[in-house]
Amino acid sequence: MLFKNITIIDENLDVKKNMFVLVQDGRIAYVGAAVPEGYDGEMFDGSRKLLMSALINIHAHSPMTLLRGYGEGMALSDWLFTKIFPFEAKMRERDVYYSMLLGIAEMMKYGTAASTEMYFHTDAIVRAALESGFKINISSGITSFDGKPLSENANFLCEQKNFETIHGAGGGRILADFSIHGEYTSNPGIVGGLAAYLKGKDARVHIHLSETKKEVAECRERHGITPPAYFEKLGLFDLPVTAAHCVALEDGDFDILSRHDVTIAHCPVSNLKLASGVANIPRALRAGISVGLGTDGPSSNNALNLFSDLKLFALLHKGVGGDPKLIGAKEALLSVTANGARAQGRADCGVLKAGARADLVVIDLDTPSMQPEHDLVSNIVYSLDPSAIFMTMIDGQVVYRDGEFKTIDLEKVYFEVESSKKRILSEL
Numbered sequence: 001m002l003f004k005n006i007t008i009i010d011e012n013l014d015v016k017k018n019m020f021v022l023v024q025d026g027r028i029a030y031v032g033a034a035v036p037e038g039y040d041g042e043m044f045d046g047s048r049k050l051l052m053s054a055l056i057n058i059h060a061h062s063p064m065t066l067l068r069g070y071g072e073g074m075a076l077s078d079w080l081f082t083k084i085f086p087f088e089a090k091m092r093e094r095d096v097y098y099s100m101l102l103g104i105a106e107m108m109k110y111g112t113a114a115s116t117e118m119y120f121h122t123d124a125i126v127r128a129a130l131e132s133g134f135k136i137n138i139s140s141g142i143t144s145f146d147g148k149p150l151s152e153n154a155n156f157l158c159e160q161k162n163f164e165t166i167h168g169a170g171g172g173r174i175l176a177d178f179s180i181h182g183e184y185t186s187n188p189g190i191v192g193g194l195a196a197y198l199k200g201k202d203a204r205v206h207i208h209l210s211e212t213k214k215e216v217a218e219c220r221e222r223h224g225i226t227p228p229a230y231f232e233k234l235g236l237f238d239l240p241v242t243a244a245h246c247v248a249l250e251d252g253d254f255d256i257l258s259r260h261d262v263t264i265a266h267c268p269v270s271n272l273k274l275a276s277g278v279a280n281i282p283r284a285l286r287a288g289i290s291v292g293l294g295t296d297g298p299s300s301n302n303a304l305n306l307f308s309d310l311k312l313f314a315l316l317h318k319g320v321g322g323d324p325k326l327i328g329a330k331e332a333l334l335s336v337t338a339n340g341a342r343a344q345g346r347a348d349c350g351v352l353k354a355g356a357r358a359d360l361v362v363i364d365l366d367t368p369s370m371q372p373e374h375d376l377v378s379n380i381v382y383s384l385d386p387s388a389i390f391m392t393m394i395d396g397q398v399v400y401r402d403g404e405f406k407t408i409d410l411e412k413v414y415f416e417v418e419s420s421k422k423r424i425l426s427e428l
Contacts, residue, residue, distance in 0.1 A: 004035065019032070027355060028360075050370075054112060055110075055307070056114045056336060056343075057304070057306050059296055060116060062103030066421060067087055071083030071084060097124035100125045105132075105410055107134070112304070116294070117136050117138050117139070122139075136175070144189075163176040177203070183209075184215055184219070204239070206241075208244050211246075211247055213277070242265050245271060246264045262289065264290070268309060270297070290339050305386060329382070337350045
C-alpha cells in the first residue's frame with residue numbers, strides 16, 4: 001500500500017506534509033516527497049489525513065477487561081487481596097482468551113500496536129495476539145508464597161517454556177519476557193535465582209516497583225533497603241528491566257535505575273485512580289532514565305486508550321511541578337513510540353522511517369479536535385478525540401479501519417466476556 005499526499009510525523013517527531021509512504025512486506029519501504037519510481041499498486045489517498053507511528057503500551061494486564069468496573073474505590077492492597085485475586089482465581093483459559101481479545105480490540109481502535117503483558121494463562125494471551133495480528137511481550141508474573149525454589153515455581157516454568165518455544169513467534173510479534181510480580185509477592189531466593197538463571201541470556205524482565213509508600217516501608221522492614229536497592233543487590237538490574245509505576249522512589253533510587261538503564265513504565269491514570277500517588281517523572285528524566293507509558297489493567301485505569309493516558313502524562317507533571325515547560329508534546333509522544341519500542345526490545349519499531357516495521361496509525365484531520373493546525377504534535381497530545389483515529393496497521397496489516405475490526409469477531413467477544421463475568425460472579 002502507498003499512502004499518498006499524506007501528512008506524517010517522522011522519526012524525529014517533525015511534521016511533514018504531502019508525503020508518500022510505501023508499505024511492503026510488513027515494513028515501511030519508502031518515505032519521500034514523490035511517488036516511488038515504478039510503483040503501480042494500491043494507493044491510499046492521504047489528503048486531510050495524518051500518518052504516525054502506532055503506540056506501544058509497556059505495562060498492561062489486558063485480560064482484566066473482564067474486571068472493568070469491579071472493585072471500585074479501594075486502596076491497592078485491599079483491592080488486590082479482597083477483590084482482584086479472588087476473582088482472578090476463578091478465571092479459566094477461555095475467559096482470559098476472550099478478555100484479551102476484547103483488550104486487543106480496544107487498543108487497536110485507539111491506535112496501539114503492541115503491549116507488554118503480565119498475566120496468567122499465557123497460552124491464551126499468545127493465541128489471541130497471534131490470531132488478531134497484535135504484538136505482545138508476555139510474562140506471567142512470578143510470585144512465591146510457598147517457599148519453593150525457583151526451579152519448582154509454576155510461573156517461572158511457564159515463562160521458561162514460553163522463552164524456549166514461542167519467543168519470536170508470529171514473525172517476531174510475540175516476545176517472551178520474564179517477570180517478578182513485585183518485591184512483596186516474592187522472596188530473595190526467587191529474585192536472585194531468576195537473575196542468575198538469566199545471566200548471559202538475551203531476555204528481558206518486567207516488574208512492579210515502588211508502587212506505593214506502603215510497599216517501600218514494608219520492604220525496608222523486611223530487608224533494610226528500598227525495592228530498587230533490593231533488586232539491584234540481588235542482581236536483577238544487571239538485565240534489561242522495565243519497572244512499572246515507580247511512584248515512591250527515594251533519592252538514591254533514581255541513581256540506581258539510571259545506572260542500570262532501567263525503563264520506567266509510567267502509569268499515571270492507574271496510580272491516580274488507586275490513590276498511589278504521582279511518580280516524579282521529571283526527576284527521572286533529569287537522571288537520564290528512559291520513560292514509557294502503560295495503562296496498567298482495565299480494572300485500575302479503567303481503559304486501554306493510551307492516547308488518553310498520554311494527555312494526562314503531559315499535563316499532570318506541569319501541574320504538580322508548577323512548571324508549564326515540563327513534559328513537552330514531543331517528549332510525551334516519544335514515550336509511547338520509540339521509548340516503548342526500546343523497552344520491549346523492538347529496535348525496528350516505534351518510528352516512521354524506511355526500514356522500520358509498518359506499525360502505523362492514520363488520523364483524520366478533518367475533525368474539530370484536530371483544527372486548526374498550529375502544531376499538529378500538540379493537537380495529537382492534547383486535543384485528539386478517539387473518533388479521529390481512522391486506521392491502525394500492524395506489520396503492514398490493516399487490523400482496524402473506519403470502525404471495522406478486520407481480525408476480531410467483536411460480537412462473539414462481547415458475548416463470551418459477558419458469559420465469563422456472570423459465571424465467575426456466581427462462583428464467588
